[in-house]
Amino acid sequence: KKITTLPGDGIGPEIVESGKAVLQVIADLYGHQFEFQEGLIGGAAIDATGVPLPDETIERCQSSDACLLGAVGGPKWDQQPPHLRPEKGLLAIRQALNLYANLRPVQALDALIEESTLKPEVVSGVDVLIVRELTGGIYFGEPRERRTIDGEEGVVDTLVYKKSEIERLLHRAFQFAEIRGKHVTSVDKANVLESSRMWRECANEVATHYPSVTLEHMLVDNAAMQLIRQPKQFDVLVTENLFGDILSDEASMITGSLGMLPSASLNGTAFGLYEPVHGSAPDIAGLNQANPLATIASTAMLLRYSFGLLEEADCIEQAINQVLLKGYRTADLTNANAISTEEMTKAVIKEIK
Amino acid sequence: KKITTLPGDGIGPEIVESGKAVLQVIADLYGHQFEFQEGLIGGAAIDATGVPLPDETIERCQSSDACLLGAVGGPKWDQQPPHLRPEKGLLAIRQALNLYANLRPVQALDALIEESTLKPEVVSGVDVLIVRELTGGIYFGEPRERRTIDGEEGVVDTLVYKKSEIERLLHRAFQFAEIRGKHVTSVDKANVLESSRMWRECANEVATHYPSVTLEHMLVDNAAMQLIRQPKQFDVLVTENLFGDILSDEASMITGSLGMLPSASLNGTAFGLYEPVHGSAPDIAGLNQANPLATIASTAMLLRYSFGLLEEADCIEQAINQVLLKGYRTADLTNANAISTEEMTKAVIKEIK
Ligand SMILES: CC(C)[C@H](C(=O)O)[C@@H](O)C(=O)O
Ligand SMILES: CC(C)[C@H](C(=O)O)[C@@H](O)C(=O)O
Secondary structure, three states: OEEEEEEEOOOHHHHHHHHHHHHHHHHHHHOOOOEEEEOOOHHHHHHHHOOOOOHHHHHHHHOOOEEEEEEOOOHHHOOOOHHHOHHHHHHHHHHHOOOOEEEEEEEOOHHHHHHOOEOHHHHOOOEEEEEEEOOOEOOOOOOOEEEEEOOEEEEEEEEEEEHHHHHHHHHHHHHHHHOOOOEEEEEEOOOOOHHHHHHHHHHHHHHOOOOOOEEEEEEHHHHHHHHHHOHHHOOEEEEOHHHHHHHHHHHHHHHOOHHHOEEEEEOOOOOEEEEEOOOOOHHHOOOOOOOOHHHHHHHHHHHHHOOOOHHHHHHHHHHHHHHHHOOOOOHHHOOOOOOOHHHHHHHHHHHHO | OEEEEEEEOOOHHHHHHHHHHHHHHHHHHHOOOOEEEEOOOHHHHHHHHOOOOOHHHHHHHHOOOEEEEEEOOOHHHOOOOHHHOHHHHHHHHHHHOOOOEEEEEEEOOHHHHHHOOEOHHHHOOOEEEEEEEOOOHHHOOOOOEEEEEOOEEEEEEEEEEEHHHHHHHHHHHHHHHHOOOOEEEEEEOOOOOHHHHHHHHHHHHHHOOOOOOEEEEEEHHHHHHHHHHOHHHOOEEEEOHHHHHHHHHHHHHHHOOHHHOEEEEEOOOOOEEEEEOOOOOHHHOOOOOOOOHHHHHHHHHHHHHOOOOHHHHHHHHHHHHHHHHOOOOEHHHOOOOOEOHHHHHHHHHHHHO
């Protein structure tokens, strides 16, 4: 199996190194062969090639079975014009590889329950899978431009969806719900947006194919509230690109730390791109302080969704739980006795073994 | 001074009655004359006239100095076509009266600190003013339609802003910041949306007119997180229509109850429309159980912003605080010994006197 790593910027290289190390240990233990190759993306790609996503990177990803991405962006490239910004590499790779289904699981880990700003009884037991549409909507719609309106300067962005784009994503959500809590909350703004009304129609239609799953519609403003009020009510939360961006970052606060959250971006095949939800944290880049657990958890998702290696995935996730229960903490999770990125990685590897 | 009340649907009539009673007491105590007239909106207007916002209602509002609105909507009208839904009345009145600046203050009340699902130390002392653009953006942009895309069914919504619409709203936000904590957080999605990039430029430009106020830009996904992580970092949060809708409902959870939150919708003049942030709660309509405090707090905003009666406004807000400190609670805030809408209204009036 071929894995392309895309370290990117900031702490990206360090945490991807941790992920690779864990994957290598799994390969050795379980007798698999993982072949690694590396690709450029984000600021690192801009510095080396002038663009945030070189064609060569796309080709490498396409010729592999899965990708592991670190993070992109940093102050160094903040003055670049929009189409030459590191984030553009992220948006472009989603489109180029048709990664339309973004999975962001949010689970409360008992060992970290006190980290959350929410009360323990609200957080404990939360297990939400956010399924976010990732290649459509207002992120990519045209026109997106400055324009003269009524004789003065104005601006336009466009939210566009084809029915098939909405449906394929909803099918994924219902399929995940079938093997989870059998409940889908579809989030939209159907009292205002025409696209949300189509979304709601599609959800109702797709739901008929999954009789064991219950479907609930929720307005996005209410969802933003309910995630804080009673997060345990959610099983699978499915929504369009921008709503998913906002709600998944909000939901990350349930766990108390963005440093723990993995993600998967899937197309219709087994191929997927896996990355931590957090950013490139340029302030601690290269200092061996970053929390590698979100990236390590992403490797578990990689094994599960792209390679079908369920036991191996479980093994990694249990190891993460164990090191946390044993009290190991990186600097983002503690004020005292923080361990380094490398030490945390080693602790996880020791648990795996 | 003329006030048009728009009771609307569900609990709307009951809570507007409470608001009127409080305004009447203030008039008597301080020697003012308030003249009340009533208008139809929402489902009530649909039932009576066939449309959610009759022209007559607009005219009544235009001929008055301020409006007090209850709430609109309910299951009875859920099957109506989009342009004949109660919410359409709300959207239409915002446009008809050019109410572009929506103010949603979120304050942690010590008496209710335990109501929040957030930890007391996170919530205590929070005092955020959300300033939301209310008459533009994707709520009103054209085209908004079903459309054939690549030979299949598709849908489009459009986010449109004129520079002047963004600027006038930002000026309001900075003006409020000047008399508050002198900090503006401008929320956008400038790494994706062209409209957000224009928003950011406008914010930078407008900021130069308010040298005593500091300006910070924050991406909307991060803002959704920071409101939970550290709400005390915000003073004035200013943003476009849809982001404001989502973030203000999320922020309401800081106070623990939507039942407490007032709002003001202003145009460039002293005129304003005031309403509770919560909805029409059809399940408890007519039962004398609704919490009238958000509506009563809205009358305080009315007195402050439309009539310039600062002392009277403070008096109402202090009375609300006092009844809560004395332990009075409606059913949304307690499981035992709940008092009725009327009893709560009387308790506030007693404090005012
Ligand atoms: C960097 C940005 C363009 C991106 C997004 O908005 O999708 C990020 O916030 C994310 O959620 O992966
Ligand atoms: C009812 C709905 C159209 C409205 C909005 O989205 O503006 C409501 O959520 C609000 O915030 O006042």
